[in-house]
Amino acid sequence: MSSDEPADPGSSDHPTAQVPATAPSTTDLADTAFPTTQLPVTAASPSLVQPLLELESVSRVYGEEVKVYALRDVSLQIMPGEFMSIVGPSGSGKSTMLGLLGVLDLPTSGTVRIAGQDVSALDDPKRSRLRGDSIGFVFQQFHLIPHLTALGNVETALLYRNIKPSDRRERAYQALDQLGLGARADHRPVQMSGGEQQRVALARAIVTEPLMILADEPTGALDSANAAHVLEIFAGLGTPERAVVMVTHDATVAGTALRKVSMRDGQIVSDERRVA
Amino acid sequence: MSKTSDLVNVAWTGLMARKVRTLLILLGPVIGVASMVGAVGLTESAKGALQVQLAKLGTNLIIAQAGGTFGSQNPTLPSNAVQRTEAVTSVTSAAATTNLSGVISVPVAGATNYYEAFPVPVRAADDSLPSVLQVPMIDGRWLNSADNRLHLRSVVLGNGIAKQYGYLPGETRTIRLNSANFGVVGVLGPVPLDPTLDNAAFVTQWAAKHVFGTNGKPNELYVRTKNGTTQATANDLATAISLGGPDQVSTQVPSNVLAAQAQANKTLQKVALFAGLLVLTVGGLGIANVMSISVIQRSAEIGIRRAVGHSRSKIGAQFLLESLFVGVLGGLLGALIGIGVVYLVAALEHWVVEIGYGQIPLWIGLAVLVSVIAGLYPSIKAARLEPLETLRLG
Numbered sequence: 268m269s270s271d272e273p274a275d276p277g278s279s280d281h282p283t284a285q286v287p288a289t290a291p292s293t294t295d296l297a298d299t300a301f302p303t304t305q306l307p308v309t310a311a312s313p314s315l316v317q318p319l320l321e322l323e324s325v326s327r328v329y330g331e332e333v334k335v336y337a338l339r340d341v342s343l344q345i346m347p348g349e350f351m352s353i354v355g356p357s358g359s360g361k362s363t364m365l366g367l368l369g370v371l372d373l374p375t376s377g378t379v380r381i382a383g384q385d386v387s388a389l390d391d392p393k394r395s396r397l398r399g400d401s402i403g404f405v406f407q408q409f410h411l412i413p414h415l416t417a418l419g420n421v422e423t424a425l426l427y428r429n430i431k432p433s434d435r436r437e438r439a440y441q442a443l444d445q446l447g448l449g450a451r452a453d454h455r456p457v458q459m460s461g462g463e464q465q466r467v468a469l470a471r472a473i474v475t476e477p478l479m480i481l482a483d484e485p486t487g488a489l490d491s492a493n494a495a496h497v498l499e500i501f502a503g504l505g506t507p508e509r510a511v512v513m514v515t516h517d518a519t520v521a522g523t524a525l526r527k528v529s530m531r532d533g534q535i536v537s538d539e540r541r542v543a
Numbered sequence: 544m545s546k547t548s549d550l551v552n553v554a555w556t557g558l559m560a561r562k563v564r565t566l567l568i569l570l571g572p573v574i575g576v577a578s579m580v581g582a583v584g585l586t587e588s589a590k591g592a593l594q595v596q597l598a599k600l601g602t603n604l605i606i607a608q609a610g611g612t613f614g615s616q617n618p619t620l621p622s623n624a625v626q627r628t629e630a631v632t633s634v635t636s637a638a639a640t641t642n643l644s645g646v647i648s649v650p651v652a653g654a655t656n657y658y659e660a661f662p663v664p665v666r667a668a669d670d671s672l673p674s675v676l677q678v679p680m681i682d683g684r685w686l687n688s689a690d691n692r693l694h695l696r697s698v699v700l701g702n703g704i705a706k707q708y709g710y711l712p713g714e715t716r717t718i719r720l721n722s723a724n725f726g727v728v729g730v731l732g733p734v735p736l737d738p739t740l741d742n743a744a745f746v747t748q749w750a751a752k753h754v755f756g757t758n759g760k761p762n763e764l765y766v767r768t769k770n771g772t773t774q775a776t777a778n779d780l781a782t783a784i785s786l787g788g789p790d791q792v793s794t795q796v797p798s799n800v801l802a803a804q805a806q807a808n809k810t811l812q813k814v815a816l817f818a819g820l821l822v823l824t825v826g827g828l829g830i831a832n833v834m835s836i837s838v839i840q841r842s843a844e845i846g847i848r849r850a851v852g853h854s855r856s857k858i859g860a861q862f863l864l865e866s867l868f869v870g871v872l873g874g875l876l877g878a879l880i881g882i883g884v885v886y887l888v889a890a891l892e893h894w895v896v897e898i899g900y901g902q903i904p905l906w907i908g909l910a911v912l913v914s915v916i917a918g919l920y921p922s923i924k925a926a927r928l929e930p931l932e933t934l935r936l937g
Contacts, residue, residue, distance in 0.1 A: 366931040371850065392854040399852015406934050410847040414560030424851040426553065427546045471851065483935060 325377030355530035403472030462493030554864035571826010572873025580881025582815030591895030639761030667751030683729025846930035859926030866918020874907030
């Protein structure tokens with residue numbers, strides 16, 4: 268992985284220059300238009316701040332004979348410190364976007380970079396490691412492993428990293444405690460409410476101190492009170508270094524974010540920012 | 544902490560989380576290994592008593608017999624056959640017996656007719672016979688030099704004859720051999736290597752010559768050899784005894800017969816081993832089947848593990864290790880059950896337990912191998928699973 272790093276500054280400069288040139292849609296122009304009035308991070312100096320994650324002319328095609336474009340020539344940059352949502356109706360390419368942003372999937376064409384690293388150039392172990400280090404996932408259905416305790420579930424994210432079991436437990440417990448679940452560490456998922464389970468999933472996402480939290484309909488399975496609570500936590504998860512990205516079809520959820528990317532038919536149709 | 548121990552921990556936890564399922568797939572290797580250990584253990588133990596006896600008796604006894612041409616009456620060995628035999632360097636000891644064919648032994652007065660019809664063989668025997676046979680007296684003493692020197696009319700009963708005569712241990716009993724009274728001085732223990740000795744009464748060489756008037760030529764020689772030279776000695780002994788003379792000598796190693804009897808029923812063993820192998824294979828199919836279903840059931844777990852950064856190879860290894868544990872655990876458990884069954888049946892049947900512990904690691908290894916092969920396909924399937932779909936579906 269380290270051998271690729273000298274190329275990083277160069278590759279991070281290019282896309283900012285290329286986006287207006289290659290972008291066929293007007294949305295990318297909007298992307299560059301807003302930031303100057305916006306967050307200090309991006310406003311400071313776009314050429315010096317490396318995007319956390321960027322898609323460059325990314326297409327994702329399913330099928331061999333009958334080609335279905337789930338994503339068509341999409342470019343997107345996610346900067347450190349951003350709190351953004353990706354919205355769109357079903358079939359708009361949100362799901363594919365989630366897979367590509369989360370490095371669970373690879374583009375058919377175009378480039379996906381995390382911290383300047385082209386993910387297509389990595390083999391599976393390195394890509395998995397990059398995913399584990401950089402991205403914390405939260406899913407609609409929580410996806411806690413049922414036979415493990417809350418603590419065990421959070422610890423799962425720290426496995427295979429040569430961390431001492433006692434340290435691993437301590438870090439997992441800290442993450443749970445941070446989300447107010449210290450007392451529930453030994454409980455299994457079935458013994459917890461939906462809101463609590465989603466907070467365990469959040470603890471699992473933040474325990475690795477990732478660059479980006481990637482949430483898929485994080486409130487989709489929660490009642491409104493729990494949903495509000497979880498969204499509140501989300502808003503507080505961002506740091507100047509970390510981005511929080513929510514993929515959702517829910518306009519109110521999307522509205523809590525400071526940047527809203529709207530998708531339709533595999534393309535980005537708008538990219539709006541607002542001041543907190 | 545090393546990645547390997549993380550992996551072991553994850554696989555073990557996964558296995559223990561589904562105890563009933565795990566127990567079910569354990570059955571294959573458990574029953575397979577148990578039946579293989581049991582098959583060998585039971586067939587060997589069934590002959591265990593004989594094997595132990597054989598080890599105790601030794602396999603270095605030779606019986607040399609006078610073998611005449613067909614129809615010749617009472618063929619004999621040369622009178623100095625014992626000396627000739629002991630001259631052979633591989634021979635450690637030898638003792639002779641002589642059949643007293645005309646002598647009728649009658650235990651109680653009035654039973655003469657019966658014992659004339661069914662005579663008990665009477666044999667003159669050397670003082671050293673029990674030590675050559677390595678058979679203990681079960682009562683009293685054997686014939687000794689004092690009997691010969693003092694011309695005592697002592698008789699020793701074979702184990703079978705003592706029972707037939709109703710001889711009680713320590714009893715003072717006089718029996719009649721033809722017209723002479725002989726005092727019973729002891730009972731020889733059972734002689735598995737030559738059961739004809741159990742069914743005989745023994746008198747001294749002096750009595751043979753002077754009471755019954757034989758020529759002192761022995762009929763049988765019992766010969767102990769140095770270990771490892773028995774068969775070669777047996778082959779050469781005939782010549783050593785006859786020395787080119789007219790006497791025909793045949794030799795045999797009686798333990799060979801016993802050794803053949805002590806051989807476990809190899810056919811039965813093979814059939815049972817094959818059955819065990821079959822169970823193991825079918826069990827392997829069961830493991831493959833259940834693990835495949837498990838991979839589908841646990842696709843969300845696999846998805847989330849991939850999402851938190853576990854590589855495909857780690858996922859594959861996790862499932863393969865679960866199969867491996869099933870093999871190891873099932874193998875060990877099966878071996879224990881097999882050993883337990885052998886001990887139980889041996890106790891019920893009064894067998895001597897004979898378990899080939901050297902083979903057990905082989906069976907367990909086989910169970911592990913079958914389990915790992917069975918786990919291969921599900922593991923590859925787990926590793927190849929695309930996480931995104933299972934994670935997005937509600």
